[in-house]
Amino acid sequence: MKRKSQSITSRLWSWSAVLGLLILWQGITAFGLVDRFLLPSPISVGKAFVTEFPILACHGGITLLEAFLGLFLGVATGFVIAVVMDHFNGLYRAFYPLIVLTQTVPTVAIAPLLVLWFGYGMVPKVILIILTTFFPITVGLLTGFKSVNPDAVNLLRSMGAGKMKIFRYIKLPGAMGQFFASLRISVSYAVVGAVISEWLGGFGGLGVYMTRVKKSFAFDKMFAVIFLISAVSLLLMKGVDLLSRKCMPWEE
Numbered sequence: 001m002k003r004k005s006q007s008i009t010s011r012l013w014s015w016s017a018v019l020g021l022l023i024l025w026q027g028i029t030a031f032g033l034v035d036r037f038l039l040p041s042p043i044s045v046g047k048a049f050v051t052e053f054p055i056l057a058c059h060g061g062i063t064l065l066e067a068f069l070g071l072f073l074g075v076a077t078g079f080v081i082a083v084v085m086d087h088f089n090g091l092y093r094a095f096y097p098l099i100v101l102t103q104t105v106p107t108v109a110i111a112p113l114l115v116l117w118f119g120y121g122m123v124p125k126v127i128l129i130i131l132t133t134f135f136p137i138t139v140g141l142l143t144g145f146k147s148v149n150p151d152a153v154n155l156l157r158s159m160g161a162g163k164m165k166i167f168r169y170i171k172l173p174g175a176m177g178q179f180f181a182s183l184r185i186s187v188s189y190a191v192v193g194a195v196i197s198e199w200l201g202g203f204g205g206l207g208v209y210m211t212r213v214k215k216s217f218a219f220d221k222m223f224a225v226i227f228l229i230s231a232v233s234l235l236l237m238k239g240v241d242l243l244s245r246k247c248m249p250w251e252e
Helices: 002-030 042-051 053-087 089-102 107-118 123-146 150-158 163-174 176-199 206-215 219-247
Strands: none
Touching: 002 042, 042 053, 042 219, 053 089, 053 123, 053 163, 053 176, 053 206, 053 219, 089 123, 107 123, 107 176, 123 163, 123 176, 150 163, 163 176, 176 206, 176 219, 206 219
């Protein structure tokens, strides 16, 4: 009961902060402290969101398809890499620094090359999402695998359990917390990665829509897209939280 009350209080504070920022934003635009063509008011952004919603929904469907496909392949790739590197310590020592090195290259620098190599279709966008989402999954799972209780591992080993049974009953359940924490990060990266890749060319998607309205200086529509991307990312992260509760009932 106490935990539930604390959760409600935290949500009230969060919504109060958001409402306060919106009121401040509206006041800044209403009193002309910033020109409206540079910073549209929240009311203008809301109107643009309502009027442009059919177009936003069409482009958003394309972006979500790219994000889900890239996220699925990125999570699968990260999971396989983590399992293989956990089973073979030599591979872990050899390739872990290289995996870390891949994340030092900005995605904005990789995206033009992918467009040149694979064209303006969905393939370069999915590849970019895979490159941005597999790393948190790999690192999170490896951290979880390495942090399991060694006494539990030795107990199963003394009972004749092999590597697969130790992985199934000890390592995998013990790494689920780190996996879902990494999945929250990957989910947000997937949507942002899809939009960034669409900036550089494409036939549809929220990123393509943003480049079009930017050229016409329709900043109210730009803010509407930004809010839509943020809302989609928050909903996906909430979905990951619900999935983690289903998969890890012992955490409750």
